[in-house]
Amino acid sequence: MTMNVLLTGAFGRVGTAIIDHLADRDEYNFTYLNRSDREEYETFVADVSNYEEMRPAFDDQDAVIHLAGYPETDGSWKQILENNIVGMYNTLEAAKDAGVPKFVFGSTNHVVGMYEVEFAPELYELDFDLTVDEDSPRRPDSYYGSSKSFDEDLGRYYVENYQSPEQFYALRICSVRHEEYDHPYGDAEHGVDEGEWERDSPEYEEKVARMKGMWQSRRDLAHQVDCCLQDDDVEFDVFYGVSDNDRRWFDIEHAREVLGYDPQDNGEEWDAPPEGR
């Protein structure tokens, strides 16, 4: 049977990874909700800060993957309040009102970002001993991270109080890149390129080491979302979205055990920048 899946914030880095890897699958029938449309995709144009505008997109959906929101730690209070706090309330309300049973939420490592701030740059080294898991106290590093922590709590409240949605998965995604930069050597937007730091400079080496720890390849992200869509057991749970990187400090054993997450990539596979860079 085909599962109808609503993808909000569909055309960002994470959304396009899901589209690239899952949209062709027979099990899924995707609807793309985004603030602006794209030539190549049929788009439900709506802003998640406007409940009335977005609500019709939730009819007849079996799952929502909620990625829409301000996506970075530099968000001002106003941007975060409207897009990530009110936006999450609107999305949970719309899902409840339409009876959508499954909710996959694009949370972020920045819910616990202060561990990195505290232990960087030693944290990026291969032998540094820290594991942040789903039980670690939350230590947000920004309004952005604080809002995603709130969103996780609000999702749990809807599941436990309304039983609607019936299932909620918070994926604390680390670093998913644009398709053309799907490796720890990054992209201009995230600073690991020759434009910003001279290659082989200490800053460049540190940034690459960090990315080798934080990277979640596009196929690993899409596979993890697929695990959530296929799962029948979770009511509420929190997982880290990261590849099986030797340098990672975020736990993936919980995702392996509960979801069957089986990442294929490891940031150490890249020991030099890809050809032509």
Next chain:
Amino acid sequence: MTMNVLLTGAFGRVGTAIIDHLADRDEYNFTYLNRSDREEYETFVADVSNYEEMRPAFDDQDAVIHLAGYPETDGSWKQILENNIVGMYNTLEAAKDAGVPKFVFGSTNHVVGMYEVEFAPELYELDFDLTVDEDSPRRPDSYYGSSKSFDEDLGRYYVENYQSPEQFYALRICSVRHEEYDHPYGDAEHGVDEGEWERDSPEYEEKVARMKGMWQSRRDLAHQVDCCLQDDDVEFDVFYGVSDNDRRWFDIEHAREVLGYDPQDNGEEWDAPPEGR
């Protein structure tokens, strides 16, 4: 040396307990901030949802005790968003802007209220074995509880990112009563009285058993706040605000160890409704 202390939401149940027990002490010089004034007290009238209005009250304060906000689980999303989410942002911003080093926050047991929903009414019995402590996963039972969980995270972000405030204490207060009802037999507002349930009915007995677990006497609450004001060591921490009740399911060992909290009361002391009720 006298400590200047700003008390927001000063005239509610918790605020008046602090006034009754600490306002006469030589160590403290209180300023009362409230939405409306009271005849008997000099009041700084301001609404915490309005930053400009409240900001001047923070000048020259050594501590803020932040209680203002919508105080109950029945709050609508709009009430909670304005008073408890935006209100907390405004309060933290004002404290940071004015350089107030200590922040005592009136949080709530409803941050973890779903444990009670799950285990009631057996939870209220003397021999029920559950302890919810500061490490227990947060399970809010309402928009209200979700907002207070967010407020704790936001406070931690300000401490760890801005080091302003320098100290943040989240008190997850259980049930503080009006002065004339300072015992587990409650008051009309909270349902344990003859108006709402017939005395000796099963509903009455259950509600009284619950209150014997949840009660924090006014002197114990004021003492716990006093511990926070006197403490020099905490940067960020979470404590439960409850008396040493035999029936409590919230931990107070952490507050004993870190703050020296030494509650004098126990809900079991009341084995019959007070005289005249």
